[in-house]
Amino acid sequence: MNEQLQELADSCQKNYGLDNYYLERYHLFRDDNSNVENAFLFSMEWVPRVVEGEVEEGLNPPGTAVIEIELESKKLRHFTFVQGANLVEEQVFPQLKDGSESIIEWVEETTGLEFGRQFQLKEEAENGIRFLAAADNIPVFPVGTIEVVFNKEGMLSQFSMDGSFPQEDQIKWEPFALTSSIVDPIILNQLQLLEIPIEEEERWLPVFGTTTTFITNNKQHIIPFEKAEMRDSYEIVDRNIEWDFEATEETFVPQEIDLSHEVSLEEALANKPDENKRPLTPEDIERSFEAVGSFTKEKYPEDSGKWKLYAIFREHGYLIAELWPRMQDKKVIQHKLKLFIDPATYSVLNFTDNEFILEMFDHFSEAESPVLTKDEAFEKLHSYIEITPVYIYEPNSETYQLCGKVDCSYGVNAATGDVILLDEL
Structure with missing residues (x-):
């Protein structure tokens, strides 16, 4: 093992009381959920020296400690005891009986984050606590989460920290200026008539939401939402795909796609830049559009003018192209294609088509006609619409900008005019 990794492993064994454990295996991964330019995780599997009972081949025995450490900062990101069996003889972790204040103090010490300023309490359950990333108690997006879970004996069984948490110099501080009167016209424009599948009744329900x-x-x-969630290279293109000449004979052969986050020791130590965080260039967009057109013409020769390139982004080292139908119906589940493009050659390597999901609803009864207008539905929903401040990560400036999150847990049944809770559908 590399000397740097060995030092980290020795430190983990000492800091987390793993004297009665041995290191079985380790891996290196790129952390794609972090805003940090090059974040690598050192993943270790520590196995108890004494194991009771038989263990199925290929599986870790109960009590195995799976640990992930940030390679550069050396901070803990994940710690899980397999099957919740905490077998550490000298406990160095908080216990459930210690209470939330002690647990929060331990999280602050472990993560280097400040409660209230960088993370806030989201949920307190019988077996643990969940926190969300924040900026002075205002939520941030994409969401960063911290979870601390305990087993039936009240001993720590899992700690996880995912996503990014803002630093103070990344926040563009300003007073929240959005009011209902300002955003109402925008929300009204966002209101849509959608058709939601009701599986128990095998029908489509028309809903304004x-x-x-x-x-x-x-x-x-x-x-x-998609652009805010993707955080880095997501670009909405929204260009129609069509051709005015005869399609060529299909010769497309899909190639195997590697979706693993694992990297070699050499890649991690070389601090190779994360291609997924590199902004898209005009050439990326234009040549990807050409590749998408060639693929569609060959694979769907009768579909000229039926598709549009909605968005392009980087993921798993590939350029990903999202294709949507040019003419969309009102159903919440739309026919979509996802193309994997080689960023060096701009050739389509593989694709996914969700048409098989749509076929599951072919026998559903069509939605009834609406009995009210969009304006009338908006009046019914107005008091349920929530506008809350949230900081959105802006990758170009690497800062968080204040926005209003518009959300509504309710919709209007367009066939009856009743207000309904969407989660119950």
Whole structure:
């Protein structure tokens, strides 16, 4: 094992009381959920020296400690005892009986984050606590989470820290300026008539509702949920795909795609830049559009003008192209294609098609006609719509900008005019 990794492993064994454990195996992964330019995780599997009972081949025995440490900062990101069996003889972790204040203090010490300023309490359950990333108690997006879970004996069984947590110099501090009167016209424009599948009744239900979206505090921009969630290279293209000449014979042969996050020791130590965080260039977009057109013409020769390239982003080292139908119906589940493109050659390597999901609903009864207008539905929903401040990560400036999150847990049954809770559908 590399000397740097050995030092980290020895430190973990000492700090987490793993004297009665041995290191069985380890891996290195790139942490794609972090805003840090190059974040690598050192993953270790520590096995108890004494194991009771038989263990199925290929599985870790109960009590195995799976630990992930940030390679550069040496901070703990994940710690899990297999099957919740905490076999550490000298406990160095908080216990459930210690109470939330002691657990929060331990999280602060472990993560280097400050409670209230960088993370806030989201949920306190019988077996643990869940926190979310925050900026002075205002939520941030994409979401960062911290979870501390305990077993039936009240001993720590799992700790996890995922996503990114803002530093103070990344926050663009400003007063929240969005009010209902300002955003109502925007929300009304976002309100849609959607058809939701009701599986028990095998029918489509027409519902007026609004999707989660974000409005910048200066009221100048609307940020779609997908772009805010992807955080880095997501670019909405929205260009139609069509051709005016005969399609070529299909010769496309899908290639195997590697979706693993694992990297070699050499890659991690070389601190190789994360290609997934590199902004898209005009050439990336244009040549990907050409590749998408060639693929679609060959694979779906009768579909000229039926598809559009909605968005492109980087993921798993590939350029990902999202294709949506040019003419969409009102169903919440749309026919979509996802193409994996080689960023060096701009050739389509593989794709996924969700048409098989749509076929599951072919026998459903069509939705009834609406009995009210969009304006009338908006009046019914107005008091249920929530506008809350949230900081959205802006990758180009590497800062968080204040936005209003527009969300609504309710919809209007367009066939009856009743307000309904969407989670119950």
